[in-house]
Amino acid sequence: MSAALSMTTAPATPGLATAADPILSVRGLSVEYEASRPGFWSKPTRVQALRDISFDIRPGETLGLVGESGSGKTTIGRAVLRRIDTSDGRILFKGQDITNVRGEALRKLRRHMQLVFQDPYASLNPRMRVLDIVAEPLIVHGIVRSAEEARDQIGELLRLTGLPRDAHDRFPHAFSGGQRQRIGIARALALKPEFIVADEPVSALDVSVRAQVVNLLQDLQKELGLAYLFIAHDLSVVRHISHRVAILHSGRLVEIADRDTLYENPLHPYTEALLSAVPVPHPRTQRARKRLIYKGDIPDVAHWPTGCHFHARCPHATERCSLQVPPLVRKAPDHQVACWHR
Amino acid sequence: MAVISPAVPTAAAKPRAGSFSALAAELWHDKAGLFGFAIIVLLIVLAFIAPLITPYDPALQSVAARLKPPVWMAKGSWEHLLGTDHLGRDVLSRVMAGARTSLIVGVSVVLLAGSFGVLVGLFAGFKGGRTDAVLMRLVDIQVAFPGLLMILLIVSVIGPSMTTMIVVLAITNWMIYARVVRGIVLSVRQTPYVEAAEVIGCKPARVIFKHILPNLTSPLLTLGILEFTNIVLAEAAMSFLGLGVQPPATSWGLDVANGKDYIFVAWWLITFPGLSISVTVLAINLFANWLRVTTDPQEREKRFARAKAAERRRAGRTAPTPVEA
Numbered sequence: 001m002s003a004a005l006s007m008t009t010a011p012a013t014p015g016l017a018t019a020a021d022p023i024l025s026v027r028g029l030s031v032e033y034e035a036s037r038p039g040f041w042s043k044p045t046r047v048q049a050l051r052d053i054s055f056d057i058r059p060g061e062t063l064g065l066v067g068e069s070g071s072g073k074t075t076i077g078r079a080v081l082r083r084i085d086t087s088d089g090r091i092l093f094k095g096q097d098i099t100n101v102r103g104e105a106l107r108k109l110r111r112h113m114q115l116v117f118q119d120p121y122a123s124l125n126p127r128m129r130v131l132d133i134v135a136e137p138l139i140v141h142g143i144v145r146s147a148e149e150a151r152d153q154i155g156e157l158l159r160l161t162g163l164p165r166d167a168h169d170r171f172p173h174a175f176s177g178g179q180r181q182r183i184g185i186a187r188a189l190a191l192k193p194e195f196i197v198a199d200e201p202v203s204a205l206d207v208s209v210r211a212q213v214v215n216l217l218q219d220l221q222k223e224l225g226l227a228y229l230f231i232a233h234d235l236s237v238v239r240h241i242s243h244r245v246a247i248l249h250s251g252r253l254v255e256i257a258d259r260d261t262l263y264e265n266p267l268h269p270y271t272e273a274l275l276s277a278v279p280v281p282h283p284r285t286q287r288a289r290k291r292l293i294y295k296g297d298i299p300d301v302a303h304w305p306t307g308c309h310f311h312a313r314c315p316h317a318t319e320r321c322s323l324q325v326p327p328l329v330r331k332a333p334d335h336q337v338a339c340w341h342r
Numbered sequence: 343m344a345v346i347s348p349a350v351p352t353a354a355a356k357p358r359a360g361s362f363s364a365l366a367a368e369l370w371h372d373k374a375g376l377f378g379f380a381i382i383v384l385l386i387v388l389a390f391i392a393p394l395i396t397p398y399d400p401a402l403q404s405v406a407a408r409l410k411p412p413v414w415m416a417k418g419s420w421e422h423l424l425g426t427d428h429l430g431r432d433v434l435s436r437v438m439a440g441a442r443t444s445l446i447v448g449v450s451v452v453l454l455a456g457s458f459g460v461l462v463g464l465f466a467g468f469k470g471g472r473t474d475a476v477l478m479r480l481v482d483i484q485v486a487f488p489g490l491l492m493i494l495l496i497v498s499v500i501g502p503s504m505t506t507m508i509v510v511l512a513i514t515n516w517m518i519y520a521r522v523v524r525g526i527v528l529s530v531r532q533t534p535y536v537e538a539a540e541v542i543g544c545k546p547a548r549v550i551f552k553h554i555l556p557n558l559t560s561p562l563l564t565l566g567i568l569e570f571t572n573i574v575l576a577e578a579a580m581s582f583l584g585l586g587v588q589p590p591a592t593s594w595g596l597d598v599a600n601g602k603d604y605i606f607v608a609w610w611l612i613t614f615p616g617l618s619i620s621v622t623v624l625a626i627n628l629f630a631n632w633l634r635v636t637t638d639p640q641e642r643e644k645r646f647a648r649a650k651a652a653e654r655r656r657a658g659r660t661a662p663t664p665v666e667a
Contacts, residue, residue, distance in 0.1 A: 081541065083537070083540075083541065107543045107545070108543075110541065110542060110543035111543070114541065114542070115537075115538070115541045117534045117537075117538060118534075119534055122533055122534040122535060123534035123535050123537075123538050124535055124538075125535045125538075125539070125553055126535075126639065126640060127556050127557075127637075127638065127639055136539070136542060136544070137542040137543065140542060140543050140544045140545070140548060141543055171639045171640065171643075173639075173640050184538075187538070187542065190542075191542070191543075
């Protein structure tokens, strides 16, 4: 490990989350989007994308965030990075309230939290060399004056992310999808952040390359003590990389638990249904499994139902479910679930 | 093939280091671009030294030598290579003298209107929301307002001169840049790499000029060239109305406008200034095309690969050695 990259204040044994203070705490986060503006002067109609989201991420830990399309996974990622404004709730980063940080202070904050993008083909500027792309964070934060000055430092980053040594002067289109994602990761690491939001970093990649990138992320975590918010819809990938897993449904967290607890002993009916959909790589086992399919409509983003958002599809639903929102309740030391019946 | 591919990126990346000679070598290989560049240089030089080399004073009238045809026609003479106009003025001299006005007006109006329009478009597209709505309504209002009326108003207040003409034409022609740029900015702003730039902490100015503006190169080059022709002709219309170039000064546009009445008796009056405009536009087009490819790394490598392939084909033809092996 080079001196240039070992500056992070990581716990000695990252991975095993301890009772350390969380690096990121989200409390009661809500996000509303402006849907449309009926007239120039009138107030825009609003759509609630996230409601009352609370979770913690400890240093060196990976929180997997799973949910179906439109459930608000990406919105959570963007909100904790302060890319979109919150309408309610608080975001604490290393104990500091960053909910309303703006302007120059927000720009400074970027040094500590970074984003890895879903689409490695669109997230790299096609007109910039790899050196310029990876060195840009260092330049805009005044750490180096020019990309050339950072050449050695960038070389170290490229080596760390497993890119060829002559990658510096090439343009992104000369690389494969997996390599491009490595460039994106190198860019995110350039500022030595402690926390990275990985927004479906492998879903645009070939299955064969996926494992490589996931393993790279894990190795980097071990080496640099990074904390990840790992957003994905691939449950097997999430199981592989996460320490804890949060399940998101229609803008609300329905269950958060330790990875093994969640996969072995899911409590929320939605989690059960999700897990039953994961294919098992063994035909006989796969055939013997019972697939839980719940009928009913997926709630419309613009008009959330009252009560539990899952009640229309839930087999256990009672009248109470359609009237009152179930709170996220701690059932075990590291297992929270939002259901009236569990 | 395997021999070529590793060489491509390095070779194409080399000129980026900023060496002028490498760029010049690249231009030398693109014959069309080189031709355009040569014509442009020639025109600029001509525009500057025209007063020194014109065979006649472009304003000198001679009733005895009215409407003389060019030299290769039956009644033509070597005294007037491209003939004379209805007042006996030498067409060649006028074309040479007109180059200066036309080029200065065309280029400065495109630059002035272009930079203003681009700034407005960038700002509107980047800010979005109400800023965008207000700016774009201003553009709409100005587009709806008749340009010629505005020109008449301003010129009759300030009085005609070259500077007035440039400013007035810029005022009436910047809107198209704003509209085109805004549209592109709106779409580029959504791309992940622009978000990436913001996430790593780029200031808005850097995002705009480093990540968004380069995407505008090729549409802006195309638009600028189209507008250049429009401006040369608009300048002609203004000069024709007596609001632009004042005699004895001249311009290509003015000559085209004046020669229009004689199109059936003396085609050369309108042809040569008109031809000058076309050649200028063609030259700028050829050069701009080269410039567009050069500013896009991906296109540039493709061009490099094509040039290499052509080189190999030629080498294979002259000396049939087993190149394809």
